[in-house]
Amino acid sequence: MRLRDAPIQTKLMRVILLATGAALALACLAFVAHEFFTFRQGIKKQLYTVAKIVSANSTAALAFDSREDATEILDALKTEPNIVAACLYDNEGRLFAKYPSNFPDSEFPPAKFTSGTYDFVDGYLVGIEPVVQGSARVGTLYLRSNLDAMYDRLELYAFITLLVFGFSFLVSYIITRRLQKTITQPVLNLAETARIVSKKFDYSVRAIKSSEDELGLLTDAFNHMLMQIELQNMEILLFNQKLEQKVIERTNELRETNRELQMKNEFVETILDSSVHVIAVLDTQMRFTTVNNQFALVYHRTKADVIGKYYTDAFPQAKDSPTYYDIQRSLKGEYIHNPVVKSRVVNGYFENYFIPLRQNGEIYAVLILGHEITDIMEANEKLRLLNDQLIKSNQDLEQFAYVASHDLQEPLRKIQTFAQLAQKDLETAGASTQYLEKITAAAKRMAELINAVLNYSRLSKKREEFQKVDMNAILVNIETDLELLIAEKQATINAVPLPVIDGIPLQLSQLFFNLIGNSLKFSTNKPVINISARMLTGKEISRHAVPDRKETYVELVFRDNGVGFDQQYAERIFTIFQRLHDKQSYTGTGIGLALVKKIVENHGGYISAESKLGEGASFYIYLPVYHAPQVSLESIPDNGEGAGNQLPA
């Protein structure tokens, strides 16, 4: 445990013991160090004394060359066990005597003629003392002492010091243990009181004061604080009660307000969800915030699916659509009404309203109202088609009226004239027969005309089944039918092999009959009719604007070498009863090419003619090789005004 986290008792003990221990250790160390240095000095002095005695004793021996005596004096050093070696040098520096006798001479250093020196050298104390008698130096003494005595002493001192240290520490520990209680006990009492207060939240307990020192002051302050807390607690309790009452009141008010708001919300939601219009609200970031049931129904999405999502995330296909731009414009404050929009999301048409929503003048959302008008659009389309048919019928009727007023009147006038003539000339024999013949001829022609008109009108009305038709077979049949005329006119018909297509057999026979008949009719002499055929796609047809560019067509070209016509009449020749040539020059009803055009249109094809007066004519016919079975509203292309305008939304 670190000291910082230890209980105060331990802390105090540790601090005091640490300080005491440090002081004791320092004192002991100083003591030992002092002893060490003192003892060093001591043994130096001891050696000096020994050296002085020995040198004094050996003067005569040196002076009078008595080695035995010198050796004897040195031998006395035996009583000093620490002196391991000694010797005397004479004034010439020669070794004079040594101790012990077996000590090798070489171990002694060369003589030094200095005054007395005492030094620690290599773990020994070495003393060099001059040997002087009176005023004359007679030699030099060398002494070498080991330091065993010093180390023994030091060991002893260290041991004593350790004992003193241990004992002192023990005593100080015991004293500290006793004395620290006077400080820690009040603190512990205080801590215990604080613990009870914080654990039981009992602010009525009081700490016991045990002294008049700072701790006593602390205890007083603590008790005073507890009293203050107790008082404040009561105040807080009172305040809390008031606050709680207020909170209850406010909560009730809020609940009431919430209920009203919820009712309003439900009311608005009910209105929105019962609307037959698609309703959506987008915020300024173009995220859905509200959609109604109709929205979910029309776009096949649950409300949860789109609420909170970005417009472009919910409907990626509607990015950059007109509605997308309408929303952005409306978010800038514009009120927009888009009467017809084709949706890119679902198959249908919408009439959309974009209404910016403001709060304090700031736009925060856009409200979108969508009215699905698909049914209306479809009804409109049907109406338009019916109208077209009506216009066509009207035109036919007008033409018929024209026929009735001109062509049909002509034989009628003849019949009237010749009938009147026959009436006047009844007495005149012979002439009547001629008149009656003319009336018969006129009536026959009238019948032909009526038949032709009936044929044409039948083409307009009747729907017949498509089937595979071999055009080669049709050509053979037509050649057989016109055998006499071809022989009479000495005509030649050249044809390439023709394809098999989906078509109405009878109508295609009429087509070939009328075209070949037409060429034979408007021929001078020896007519030559060339029929060619080739397959191509819609986009390869240059003479007509073909919407279905991928459809496969067969191109039939009927080319003759007849009288031809001025190119400016290339359209007119397909109109019923339009004749370019007088009836006297060429026989015919004037319905043949109109019939051809009608048949081509019935097959979903195109026809055009090319010619120059007197240089023959070419008829270009394009027929789809395959027949699409249904002709219903779905296949009717957009009228164009709604293209690109869709509700997404």
Added chain:
Amino acid sequence: MPANAQLQVTREATIKAVFLFNFTQFVEWPAAAHGSASSPFVIGILGDDPFGAYLDETIAGEKVATHPLMVKRYREAKEVRGCHILFINAKLLEQKDLLSSLSGRSMLTVSDAKNFTRLGGMIRLATENNKIKLEINAAAARDEKLLISSKLLRIATIFDPPDYQR
């Protein structure tokens, strides 16, 4: 071999000369033996001088306490005056009362004569096994008020036979 003999003599003489000088350190003369503090301390040689220049070289510049050392050479005993140490050539000891004529002057008498101490001389320089040994007649010295250091006495042979009479 004269050369060897000469060398032998020289070595011995050298040692003896040093010994003569060393005696100044181990013997105490009475105060009356010195005239003044600066009066010379005289080593005298009576008779033929065996040391040649060695003794002079040995004592050159030396002092005994405040007294400068000097060497004096005497031919006859009556010439001896103011001398502190007197080396007596052995030959002169054949004169019967030489030693007694020199007494009473606190003079340390030294000689290498064989029976010098028996004759009443104080220190005899005896050659034994090629070494110079000292033989001291302590009583004779005491009579002349000369104090010989115990250290000197310890290394020397004390001549003190019971039959000795002064």
